[in-house]
Amino acid sequence: MNFLPFIISGLGIGAVYALSGVGLLVLFRATGVLNFAFGAIGALGAHVAWQLMEWDYPLPLAILAAVLTSTLISFLYGRFLAPLLSYRDTVVRAVGTLALALFLIALMGVVWGELPRRLQFPTDQMYLTLFGVRLTFTRIIALVLSIVVVSGITLLLNTTRLGLDMRALANDRDLSAILGVRITRTETAAWIITGIFAGLGGLLLADLVRLQGTFLTFLVIPAIAAAILGQLRSLWITAFAGLGIGVAEALLTPVDWISPYRSAAPFVIALVAVMILGSTAQAALKDR
Amino acid sequence: AAVCGEGTGQAATGEPIIIGAITGKTGPDDFSNSTRAAKAYFDCLNANGGIHGRPVQYMVEDDQWNPEIAAQLVAKLVDDQKAVLMVGNSSFVECGANADFYKKAGITVVAGVGVPRECFFASAIAPTNAGPRVSMLGAMGYALDQLGAKSVVCIGPNIPNVGSWSCDGVMLLAKEKGFPASTILIDQGSADSTSVMLQAASSNPDVIVLGMSKGSAVPLLVAAEEQGLNEKIKFVSAASAYDLSVPETIGPGWDGKFYVNMEFNDLEATTPDNQNWLAVMDQYGQKSDPRDTFAQAGYLAARIAEKALMSIDPANITRETAGKAVADIKGFKSDIFCAPWYFGADQPRHNANSTTRMAVSEGGKWKVVSDCAPSPDPELADIRAFEKSAGINQ
Amino acid sequence: MAARSILVDNLTVARGGKRVIHSVSFAVAPGRISTLLGANGAGKSSTVMAMAGAVPTDGGKVRLGEETLTGLPSDRIRRHGVALVPEGHRVLGQLSVEDNLLVAALDPSAAARKSGLDRVYEIFPELAERRRQQASDLSGGQKQMVAMGQAFIARPDFMIVDELSLGLAPTVVRRLAEALTLAAGQGIGVLLIEQFANLALDLAQHAMVLERGRLVYDGPSATLRENPEILHGAYLAQ
């Protein structure tokens, strides 16, 4: 069996995990909210793009509208609803976004239903051939985008005032407020940033995987595996873990007896990693 | 104009006859087209004298793809509402959850779209459709006869009693006919379609048979096209991908390359009953109700129920009399079916619809490419034997 | 800037559904040190937390000159120039010592941040040695230094310090006392809560005593030093 093609194919799906994992982590590191609605927000944007393209609007406009829609949803939730839960523990704040995800699933279900759809970009037709596998430009864009996003956010968090405020806020919201960190402004900024990522990610996922509301929504669960490998802290590890998980999952495909179970790969990898990292007690201490 | 029942043009006003249905509307896919069509037909019937003056009260419930809810709902319809028949059912989970209940409650089900194996292996359930396995083997038969298939890969969903059941049929046929075949079962939740296609292509098949819902089949086709497999390999699918939107969604890259099985007549066929179905949908259905193969199934189920109920004393329509009337149906003809439909009284299982057609994706539409042909599913042996002994379809 | 005072007017605070501050009124003047004394549970922390917007008020007003502070979120109050050092050495544990200080610097210019850091490190050389260390790993007293540093670096008009000496070694307390006196000399108003009444009264010119959520003394600290029975009465009343 030749495994090379599967590595290449896994990079495509890995980029998807990486992008989602990083998108999740950005908001988490800035506000302490793990956004279960990340996928749903992106899916809504992608549906808007699909609809506009159905109506024969040009592609750039559709893309813009998609990103704007996702950003708007994220902004509205982050500005008006998330603060209502800001004094609750992290898990409850995460569950709050689950409510948003449910609402968006319902919205998409009522408006668009669960028909199979396909969002196509011109980059789907362009490809490089590596080891007999075609790597479309859309996948390459996804790969590059996740790297750009990670670098950009790392820079933002570590070198800018906004980044510092975000880290402070995620650590202790009350104390940050007492110290003069502009809570609303900082949090809103973080929600807008993830909104943009969710929009871009949603578009790419709708092209790379499929455009289906519930499906894209629940894709956050394997993406969380990447974030766990990054110990909910490291953006770079998360991005690479996402790629690695994608490749590992693809590599299991040709192994007959395990192939049916291979979509459990993200979960199993995350669990094994936790067992190992956990024993250094690092993860346990940093957590909170 | 739509023709239903006695065609009196008089609204039925008598005591309603309760008919229930369970459908999978909310969930991974919307399966409610069958019950929508049945509803349109019953509305038409009620507007035309009903069953000897008694209207049908058609109660449809959404099981949300959850067997627990399906069981709750059947208790509601059968125990609480006292339905006399179940008609047009269309669900992924309902047969498995309720087959036993139906048998115990003594109620007969004329299902619209049966999917898992349980829908075809129950004494009280008789679907109008052929089912994924029969349909997939119908496609397989076409691939062998017309596409010259030499080596086959079957891809099915990793759902017990659905995907493995269908692909097992292909494997059995392969053994009988002596061609190489392999099976790939995939998790519908998996995002990685490209790897699946690479795996399928790695054994160099000339035909790949798909047995998934349209929602999972489309990404696979997209991934295959991305890898240029549409140029090398023929793709055929069970009727589950036979949806009007599919050819347009997958695009021109698949013109003449993606074949799909049809459990019923062409959706646009100009034959009388098919035209009547379309007329019923236009006159009594919602504009948004899809006119697809599942809707045909629901329409037929409603017509079969109508025929059965018409044959009994309207004052004495009970679960027993209605069930018996359905059981007695033989030679129900419609140009939407390839062969007349029958219930097969006293049979432990029912699969009357086992003769199918094929279509190919062409210019954003389906083009019918074959006549009715019996599905070569080896598992149909008992059905064929019964048909022979009862003198049906010979 | 015109020298404004913080005016607390009939402040009422409830914690856990129970009134713990009953219509308290006082003023904190600029350029001098005031101290708020009282037994544990008298409501000192509740009073200053309410002033800083960190707990909701149940009635009354807090004003800074003409502006009303009540109802503002705590970050706005901080930006109005009122810096609170909360009780119990709270720091941002996941951030480094230096980031802890920088996040509290309100003037974003690089020069201001630099001089602010220098000033804090001058008062607490211990922190300079540990500027890269994660704050959660600090000792209790070192955390308190960070918390004090966070107030200094904000260059506030008013500093409210809850439990100044808590967990600090005598040398450090002495350094802090000097720093506060210096700050008051530069026009900053300081409100001090301190367990060691003697230390507080030595530092402060003005003193207030809380007893079960009510103000029982408001006047020069010297008077209190000469009449310790006022204080004793308040402490024993608890």
Place this chain on the structure above:
Amino acid sequence: MSVENQTLARPMAPASTIRIPRELYAIPIVMAVFTLAVAVFANSFWLTAATSAVALSLSVTGLATLYGQLGLVSLCQFALVGVGGWVTLRIGHAWHPPFELSMLTGGSVAAIVGLIFGIPALRLRGLYLALVTLMLAGGFQTIIGAWGFPDGGAGFLGRADGAGRAMLPRPDIAQGSVPYFVYVSLIATLGLLISQWHKVAKPGRAWALIRKGEHVAIASGVNVLAYKAWAFALSGFLAGIAGALLAGNVGQLDGRAFTAFESLNLFALAVVGGVYNWYGAVIAGLLLRAVPALLTDLGIDGYVTIGIFGVALFQALATAPAGIAGQIAGLIERLTRRGARP
């Protein structure tokens, strides 16, 4: 130790520090009234819905113990319900023992699995732990999806071929839907009593210390690992029993009903129901099964139902920090206080 060391332990009339809490009486009474009302008034549809709701409340009470008492979040509780159901069905189909035996085995296996699932938790806390358990739920979803639930056939996986599915028979004493509902209520009451007892007794105090901090707990002599492990096992056991009762309700289960999302949903509704009062679990059970049933009964579209759920979930999270049960408790307290005044 010498005699003078004993001064502390001099026996005196101990302050009434240990009282049997009111809840331990309240649980059977409230549950009896509820059961009677449903058994008398509900039709078949509502009976099946109520049976599922009560069975699931048992799994919620396990979750609530972990979260409310230890601050630990388990997002794989529904997977454990699945484990309990799977084992119960397997045993039932393979050896046809009395239902109780299959059920207890199901509960015990789920407890063991819960314990194994809890092993990473022995070190982790907070969101990190929650996500790790979510990974477990995700893995379970894939595996059970591929395996499927046994449906009465032979062999390890027990797939039927030929004839239709076999159904798991209900307990002999509770064949009909009303008796079975009463049976489920009875077991749920026992489960609620067990978990409530844990909260007010020694384990509850140990858990409270662990919640405060592990060093604090150790300094008080608490064996942190053992108490955490026990909590996970108890929670798993209750989930497993819930799974067994669900299997008995329908006679079978379906692998696709045990997705990671269901576990998330279970946790969300546990929070909405309230994790600090015993009846929060019952409320959550009703929210999980009875409220959707009501919406279905009213003919509301499935997607709209999901949307209503989303909005209601947020509303409850934002306005009722202690859940609906917390609000009820507050109300009861206010009423009794007012009642006591005159």
Place this chain on the structure above:
Amino acid sequence: MIAIENLVVQFGGVRPIDNLTATISAPVSGLIGPNGAGKTTLLNVLSGFVSPAAGKVAVDGRDLLALHPLGRVKSGLRRSFQTEQVVEDLTVAGNLFAIADHVVAPSERAAAVDAALAFTNLRGAAHMLGRALNLFQRRLVELSKCLIGQPRLVLLDEPAAGLTNEESATLREMILRIPGELGAQVLLIDHDVELIRSMCTETLVLDYGRMLALGPTEEVLASPDVRRAYLGEF
């Protein structure tokens, strides 16, 4: 008696305890030193939360480091924390039962809790919830917990921090009763020199991980090194 021998604690590059050798034997002894001197770390070593890189510790002749933290509690080691750790949603009595559950036989628990409450004068507050307590009451609860189940060694980390003079005086009287009434040795950290002076017969001064002085409190406090390093006098 606590015998510490060549104790070293290392956190990465930091050495909060650096080759410390000391023997502390007074019934109530004090532990003082500048912030970050390693006082809490030493307590953490004694209670087993920090494993030293090297060295030995023996309490009453028994090797302490060989014992698991829980074993140390069972054999009579008690401690309080620098930030008080009263459980908010347990009553005062519940807070005490939480430790009695593990160190006292079931039949004697109620009596042991009651005795501890009586010792610290908290009987009246037995049914108050932890969250309603003020700082002094919380410190008293912490102290009470240290008295349950035949303590041998009680370690208190800044028990009087944040208390007024009157309150510390009350607390001091209680602590002073411990060795006599319960037979336990007490080691306490505080920055309040007057408090240390008035209750500890022996005091150990730490300075950045090393021993600066050890001996009778008055002598230690009079030592010029201590006056300079800790009290800031010259």
